[in-house]
Amino acid sequence: MMFYKLLVFILGESSFLRWKYYYRTGRRLNLRKPERFSEKLQWLKLNHRLPEMTQMADKILAKQYVSERIGEPHVIKLLKVFELPQELQWDDMPPPPFVLKTNHDSGGVRVIRDKSDFNVQELQRFFEQKMHSFYHVNLEWEYKNIQPAIFAEEHLQGANRANLLQDFKVHCFNGKPRFIQTISDRESGAKENWFDTEWNALDMCYFSTNKAKVKQPATLGEMLVLSEKLAGKFPYIRIDWYNCQGRVYFGEFTFRPYGGFMNWNKEEVDFELGRLIKLPN
Structure with a gap:
């Protein structure tokens, strides 16, 4: 760092x-005449900085932002906020199961099913390493002014009592949902799938060439409608959703996935997605 x-x-x-x-x-x-998706994301980092992006990137404040626009039932319940890793003590935790997350970076997640998952020293060490600005990693401006914190939220359990829910990443261009990306089995070997809004499989990836069998969620139409409501005026934004027991829950906003430093399996994909972004003047 x-x-x-x-x-x-x-x-x-x-x-x-x-x-x-x-x-x-x-x-x-x-940067003068960006054409690729990956190039336009870098251009947007430098030239498109709106105050609300900080609130949206903050995983705590984003809950309020989403609740005001599409309703509280789509927001995973916030249980408690901790300013420092040293505050993570079992007696101060909400009743399990719950999830501990950082509000300001990527990957700061721990699932706590019961007390056996709560190793105080390991958790404090893990989150201590996360308590720095995520801005300097990829120069994503929206993270620059977020005050790092740790929070506990309700644990939504996946199928077959899985700890990690399948999330559905809806990529929106100029306010319109265009693609859905899924990344499955992160713990045992990530698999990446892409679909159009009709759930037709697409041959595109940058994270993993392995594929999973991902069924179309019954709530796909609702996810797309809600995504359009939240996508607003942004040239590009990714909105993540969880489908749990027939209900749609908001996950997070991402403005520059992978920091915009992806290498696609097909170079033309980078250009095709780039053409979908209309850069502001």
């Missing part, structure tokens, strides 16, 4: 993005 922070300080934002884009993709970044 300190390495990235130092590089941003030395190079400045634009040069840092050019360096990291080349480091991650092997390509030079065109």
Whole structure:
């Protein structure tokens, strides 16, 4: 983290993005006339910064944002907020099961089913490593002014009592849902699938070439309608959903998935998705 922070300080934002884009993709970044999806995400990092994006990227504040727009029933219940990892003590926890998450980064998640999952030292060590600004990793401005915190939320149990629910990532371009991405079996070997809004499978991926059998959720239509309500004026936004016992729950907002540093299985996909983004003046 300190390495990235130092590089941003030395190079400045634009040069840092050019360096990291080349480091991650092997390509030079065109910021003057971006064409690729991955390039336009970098352009948006530098040129499209709206105050509400900070609230939306904050996983705690996003609950209020979503509740005001589509209703509280679609929001996973917030149980408790902790400012520091040292506050994580079993006697201060809500009744299990629950999920501990960070509000300001990616990957800060622990599922607590009962007291056997609550190793105080391990949890405090894990979350201590997360208590820094996520902004410097990929220069995603929306994370820059989020005050890091840890929160407990209701645990939604998946099929066959699975700890991790299948999430459905709805990619919206200029306010319209266009694709649904799923990433399955993260714990045993990630599998990535893409579908259009009619649930036709698409040959595109950047995270994993392995595929899973993912059934069309009965609530797909509702997810798409709700996504359009939340997508608003953003040139691009990804909205994640969970389908639990026939109900749709909001997961999170993402403005630059994978930091925008993806290498697609087919290069033309990068250009096709890039054409869908209309950059603001």
